[in-house]
Amino acid sequence: MTLLDKYILKQIAITLLFSLIALCIIFVIVNLLESLDEFLDQNATFMTIIKYYIYFLPEILKLLTPVAMLISTLFSVGRLSTNNEITAMKSGGISLYRIMLPVAFFSVILSFAQLYFNGWIVPAANERKIEIEQKYLNKASGGGQIFNLYFRDNPTRNVVMQYYDSQQKTGNKVAVEEYTSQAEPRLTRRIEADKIRWDSSASVWKLVNGIERLYPDGAVDTRRFDTMNYSLNLTHGQIIELKRSTDEMNFDELWNYITILKRGGKDVRKQVIEYYGNYAFPFANLIVILFGVPFASIRKKGGLAIQMGAAMVISFLYLVFTKVGQTIGYSSDINPILAGWMANIIFFVFALINLVRTRT
Numbered sequence: 001m002t003l004l005d006k007y008i009l010k011q012i013a014i015t016l017l018f019s020l021i022a023l024c025i026i027f028v029i030v031n032l033l034e035s036l037d038e039f040l041d042q043n044a045t046f047m048t049i050i051k052y053y054i055y056f057l058p059e060i061l062k063l064l065t066p067v068a069m070l071i072s073t074l075f076s077v078g079r080l081s082t083n084n085e086i087t088a089m090k091s092g093g094i095s096l097y098r099i100m101l102p103v104a105f106f107s108v109i110l111s112f113a114q115l116y117f118n119g120w121i122v123p124a125a126n127e128r129k130i131e132i133e134q135k136y137l138n139k140a141s142g143g144g145q146i147f148n149l150y151f152r153d154n155p156t157r158n159v160v161m162q163y164y165d166s167q168q169k170t171g172n173k174v175a176v177e178e179y180t181s182q183a184e185p186r187l188t189r190r191i192e193a194d195k196i197r198w199d200s201s202a203s204v205w206k207l208v209n210g211i212e213r214l215y216p217d218g219a220v221d222t223r224r225f226d227t228m229n230y231s232l233n234l235t236h237g238q239i240i241e242l243k244r245s246t247d248e249m250n251f252d253e254l255w256n257y258i259t260i261l262k263r264g265g266k267d268v269r270k271q272v273i274e275y276y277g278n279y280a281f282p283f284a285n286l287i288v289i290l291f292g293v294p295f296a297s298i299r300k301k302g303g304l305a306i307q308m309g310a311a312m313v314i315s316f317l318y319l320v321f322t323k324v325g326q327t328i329g330y331s332s333d334i335n336p337i338l339a340g341w342m343a344n345i346i347f348f349v350f351a352l353i354n355l356v357r358t359r360t
Contacts, residue, residue, distance in 0.1 A: 073292030152264035276340025290351030294358035
């Protein structure tokens, strides 16, 4: 790494740090103004509010890092251009591509770091944040007693519980229906029970005090039972996972959650596209520097205002294209991976066109 590379990286890193701090402070202040009344109504202490925003900070960083990367690129390279340092570098035979090299390398490292951060650190922090929201901000709870639980255990079996107590591992007022096939469903068996318990030692469900009805050839055979072992694909732990917010799941847990839904016969195309979109989002850090460096390397009237305006426009368009690409994927036969990465692909192509057209 040359002295010039270190100089450029230092400019980018310092500006990125200040950009992140400034954007996070603005975000927290705006959110605090919206939520302060609810915190005060619930008698939340000062330390509780501090903890809430500490746990909220990783989610904020997840959203704002690409924006801060774009701002730092525009400001840093723009300052080099304003001070005629870019001109001096080009006069010394250094092309714009070579100037971009340390910035691109830095953005790639940052993208992979943010991928891990978004996929595993943010969900862990969100879990603690959501606990505070449930207590002080009147947000719905996903733990404890889970009411009106309905799921497809497989494509031909439906299970309904009036509520499920995750602490006692017990469900109340249970109904299980089994059908002949997914294409031509005809009811073949229905079980109604007062309770269903998860036997951890045997890893099996036990139905308590119920009625079993079989429907062979249009007839009805009925029998009562005190207890019955019943095999469900879904375990106690997986039921808890189904009621967790996807914001609390790391990427591995999210994929397992999607697999459970798919096994039950649910259309998971939307969830799969969003899953791949989560992988694509951190690499916006690389795309924004492909826009930012060529744009900022040319001196423009307006200085700071132009740089700030450009950062906001590019960030807004990227977010719009992200949602548009995913929406197109929901309603079409586009490969889910392509749909999740569509915004990145489109912006990467435009960034390369912009880079090629810029005088290097």
